[in-house]
Amino acid sequence: MLIKNGKIYTMAGKVYEKGDILIEDGKIKEIREEIKGNYEKVIDAKGATIIPGMIDAHCHLGLFEGGKGFEGSDGNEMTDPITPHVRAIDGIYPMDEYFEKAVEAGVTTVMTGPGSANVIGGQFLAMKTYGRSVDDMALLEVGAMKIAFGENPKRVYNSKGKMPMTRMATAALLRQTLIEAKNYKAKKEAAEKKEEAFDINIKMESLIPVLDKKIPLKAHCHRADDILTAIRIAKEFDLKLTLDHCTEGHLIPEYVKESKAPAIVGPTMSFNSKIELNNKSFETPAVLMREGVKVAIMTDHPVIEIQYLPICAGLAAKNGNLTFEEALSTITINAAEILGLSHRVGSLEVGKDADIVIIDGNPFDLYRNTLYTIINGEVVYKG
Structure with missing residues (x-):
């Protein structure tokens, strides 16, 4: 052609x-x-x-289907705050109408996965937006491990009367699980060295690629203190990290820059549905980019429908005085580099x-x- x-x-x-x-x-x-x-x-x-082809670096496409209610809602396993073993690839329905809308808008690649109900939500998938089988559409079957701070895990588990009900408990559960994963990995390696039998734990197995820095923690963090907690824990355990939402990143740009973690900003074209969104601004991408942070823009579909990804980038350009190519980079090459896909797309x-x-x-x-x-x-x- x-x-x-x-x-x-x-x-x-x-x-x-x-x-x-x-x-x-x-x-x-x-x-x-x-x-x-x-x-x-x-x-x-x-x-x-x-x-x-445009790239949405953070969405839930195929996991929250349009017009299906509970039957089409497969993005949050809200029965346990620690679910690193659930995989987006097992819940995505490629025939969801929004894949067609993505293609029509020119969105050709997405990183899609679990929502933010749990402290550790599970494994994100990078995939193309056209096809009938998610196995054929996949670029990375496991591209990131979702974690969440702030209001969402607090709200979900407060309603169940169990931990975490506070930001302190969210961080503590994450640390506890990462320590358990480190101990599990060490025991497994020792058993393999001695050629001894070893009982596999699927939760801990799922975290080994995180510990080995093969995939990043994909941290849902809106408020400045949650952004800093994500940075703090990633530094403590020497892990790769992306700061997803990063809503108040413009209030602490120097700390985001120092962390060397990229920011995936959004969904900004949405209602301030909770307290941690009160400082949401279309200027955030520009403030972070001028500080030297690598930035992508996301829809968080279905929060903003995926076909409006370029509109979100345009509004960021207008409000932050970005050039055309700076804005376009947030939904093309920057997104590809953040997702580890720039050798193929972007x-x-x-x-x-x-x-x-x-x-x-x-x-x-x-x-x-x-x-x-x-x-x-x-x-x-x-x-």
């Missing part, structure tokens, strides 16, 4: 005012100002904007997945239309 004559934002340091992209076997084979030759399929993108470069969106204008414009969404070199939406 050849895409020609479009304005290409590669998000890899180069913009083609008029350029061509050649796709072969689902990958980007070539990008130049002009590519000559005869090709099986040609898309003339004259007058259109070409960008990488920018238009030779060898990467051919996840490409062709738009009849500015992607942040309410009046724009998606002309084509291409995933893995296949046209999956045509406007």
Whole structure:
């Protein structure tokens, strides 16, 4: 497939005012100002904007289905505050209508997983947004371990009359579990060295990739003190961390920068439904980015419907005085780098997945239309 004559934002340091992209076997084979030759399929993108497929770095797509109520709600196992062993891949329904809405909007990759009811909520999944089987759509079957601070675990377990009812208890349960996981790992390694039998504990097994820094803790933290607690615990145990929501990050940007943890900001285009959202601001991404923090923007779907991801980035650009490419980076290359997927998605470069969106204008414009969404070199939406 050849895409020609479009304005290409590669998000890899180069913009083609008029350029061509050649796709072969689902990958980007070539990008130049002009590519000559005869090709099986040609898309003339004259007058259109070409960008990488957009990425939502934190959502619950497929786990909270539209219009299904309890039957379609599979994102929070609210029976135990410690559930590291539950996996998003086992709860996602790819036929949920919002996958189609994501594709139509140009959102081609998501990190989706459990909600924030539990102190440790379970394993997030990185996946493409088009397909019938989540196994085929998956990029990372286990991409992060969800943890949560603040109001949500307090509210859920206060209603059950059990720990945690306070922020202190939330942190204490997380520390206790991480210590148990460290002890379990040491015992397992000692048993393996001696070639002795060892009883597998699925909860503890699920935390070994966290301890080995293969996946990050994905920390739900809105308020400044919760952000700092997440940073504190990650530092104590020498763990990778992403600060998800980071709602009051603009109040403590120097501490976020010092932590070296990236921020996944949002959902800002939503109602202040609880106290810890009172300082929510569309300026947060810009404040953090100017401090040197790597920032992505999220919808937290279904809190904000996933098709409005580019609108969220546009509002952040407007309110924070971000450039077009700075704003676009928060839902493309920055998101890909934070999720550990930049070798495949997030920018238009030779060898990467051919996840490409062709738009009849500015992607942040309410009046724009998606002309084509291409995933893995296949046209999956045509406007």
